Amino acid sequence: MQIAARHLDKITIFDISGDIDLATSPELRKALLRELRELKIPRVVLNLAAVRYIDSSGVASLVEGLKASRDVGSRFILFGLNRTIREVLQLSKLVKIFEIYENEEQSVAP
Amino acid sequence: MLVEALEWRGLQRRLASCRRRDSVYYLVGCCARKSASEDRSETKLGVQFLRPEESTHVSRGSLLLRMELRSNPEMLCVVRNALGQLAATLGFSEPECNAVVLAVDEALTNIIRHAYLGDAERPIEASFRRIHLPREGQGRDALEIVLEDRGVTVNPKKMCGRALEDVRPGGLGLHFIRQSMDTVEFSRRNGRNQLRLVKILHVHGPRKGS
Numbered sequence: 001m002q003i004a005a006r007h008l009d010k011i012t013i014f015d016i017s018g019d020i021d022l023a024t025s026p027e028l029r030k031a032l033l034r035e036l037r038e039l040k041i042p043r044v045v046l047n048l049a050a051v052r053y054i055d056s057s058g059v060a061s062l063v064e065g066l067k068a069s070r071d072v073g074s075r076f077i078l079f080g081l082n083r084t085i086r087e088v089l090q091l092s093k094l095v096k097i098f099e100i101y102e103n104e105e106q107s108v109a110p
Numbered sequence: 111m112l113v114e115a116l117e118w119r120g121l122q123r124r125l126a127s128c129r130r131r132d133s134v135y136y137l138v139g140c141c142a143r144k145s146a147s148e149d150r151s152e153t154k155l156g157v158q159f160l161r162p163e164e165s166t167h168v169s170r171g172s173l174l175l176r177m178e179l180r181s182n183p184e185m186l187c188v189v190r191n192a193l194g195q196l197a198a199t200l201g202f203s204e205p206e207c208n209a210v211v212l213a214v215d216e217a218l219t220n221i222i223r224h225a226y227l228g229d230a231e232r233p234i235e236a237s238f239r240r241i242h243l244p245r246e247g248q249g250r251d252a253l254e255i256v257l258e259d260r261g262v263t264v265n266p267k268k269m270c271g272r273a274l275e276d277v278r279p280g281g282l283g284l285h286f287i288r289q290s291m292d293t294v295e296f297s298r299r300n301g302r303n304q305l306r307l308v309k310i311l312h313v314h315g316p317r318k319g320s
Contacts, residue, residue: 019190022219023183053190055215056282084208091212091289092282 001051003031011043011108017050020058028058032065040072045107049080059092066098075099079107171241171254174200181222181259182230189236190215196238200253201311209290210253210309216283217257217305225261225303234259243310252292255307264296264303 001024006013012035020028035041044065048054062078069076079101081089089095101107175196179185190211197207218234226232235258243250288294293308 019187021183021186021215022222023186053211055212055219056286057219059282087205087208088212088286091286 001027003028005031005035008108010041011045012039012041013045013047013104013108015047015050017052019053020051020061021053021055022057025055025057025061029061029064032061033068036065036068036072036074036076041074043075043077043108044069045077045079045104047080047104048078048085049082051082051085054085054088056092059088059094062098063094077101077107079103171239173237173239174253175236175238177234177236179234179236180230181226181232181234183219183222186215186218189218193238197253197309200240200251202253202309206309206312210255213287213290213307213309214255214257216286217307220283221257221259221261221303221305225259225264227262232259232261241308243308251311253309253311255309257305257307258302260302263298 001016001018001020004015006015014031014035016028018024032044035044046062046065066076068074077099080103081100086095089098175192177189177192179189193214194207194211197210198204202210214236218236221234222228222230237256239254239256241252241254243252287307290309291307292310293306295306297304297306
C-alpha cells in the first residue's frame with residue numbers, strides 16, 4: 001500500500017493505492033488519526049480508486065478515521081470505490097455510515 | 111443418508127459407536143471428525159451421518175496446493191494472490207474468488223493476531239483440496255481449505271464476532287469468513303488449532319487434469 005497526501009486549502013486528500021490489510025492498515029490508521037486528531041483538518045478525503053483489496057483491519061481503520069472525524073467535528077469522505085472495495089464495505093454493513101462520493105470533484109465541493 | 115438431530119450427549123454416544131477414530135462424518139453442510147480428545151468444539155447439533163460408501167467421498171479430494179508459512183502479515187498478499195489464481199482455475203466466479211480470498215485472509219489475520227498474539231515467526235500450514243460432497247442427491251465439487259496453527263487455544267464460544275449494528279473498529283473478520291464460505295469449522299487437536307473452510311463450486315470448472 002502507498003499513501004500520498006495532497007493539501008487543498010482546509011482539505012487533505014489521501015491518494016491510496018495497493019492492498020489495505022493487516023500489514024498495511026496501521027500506516028493508514030496512523031496517517032488518518034494524525035490528520036484528524038492532531039492537525040484537526042476540517043475535511044479529510046480518501047481516494048480509494050487505486051486500492052485493489054481491503055480486509056476487516058482496513059475497514060476498522062476507516063471506522064477509526066470516521067470516529068475521529070466525528071470527535072473533532074471534521075468531515076471524513078471516501079470516493080473512487082471499485083467493486084471489490086464496495087462489496088467488502090457492503091458485507092460489513094457499514095457502507096451507509098460513510099460519506100461516499102463518486103469522484104474527487106464531488107468530494108471537495110463546498 | 112442417515113439424518114439424525116442430536117444433542118451433545120446423543121452425539122457423543124453416536125460417535126462412540128463408530129468404529130474408527132478420526133472418521134469423517136458429513137454434517138448439515140459440513141463435516142465433523144470423531145475427536146479423540148472429545149473436544150465439544152468439533153461437534154454440531156444437526157448431523158447427517160454418511161454410510162461408509164458415501165463417506166469415502168468426503169475429505170478425500172485431491173490436494174491442489176499446500177503452503178507452510180510464517181505468521182508474518184507481509185505474507186498475506188502472497189497467499190491472496192496464489193489463492194485467487196487457484197480459485198479462478200477451479201472455475202469459481204470472480205465474486206466467489208473474492209469471497210474465498212477474503213475469508214482466508216481474515217482467517218490468517220485471526221491466527222496472527224489471536225492465536226500467535228502478533229508473533230511474526232510462528233508456523234501456519236494451509237492446504238487446499240478439491241473435494242466432492244454428496245448433496246441433495248447429487249454430488250457437488252468444492253474447495254476445502256484447512257488452516258492449522260500451534261497458537262493458544264481458541265474458544266469457539268468467544269468466536270461469535272459482534273453485532274454489525276455496533277459501529278466500532280474490529281470484530282468483522284469472523285463475520286466476513288462466515289458470509290463468504292459455505293462451511294466454517296473450528297477444532298483443536300494435538301495442540302493445534304484447525305480451521306476448515308469449504309466453498310461449494312456452483313458452476314463446473316475445468317476438470318481435474320485439464
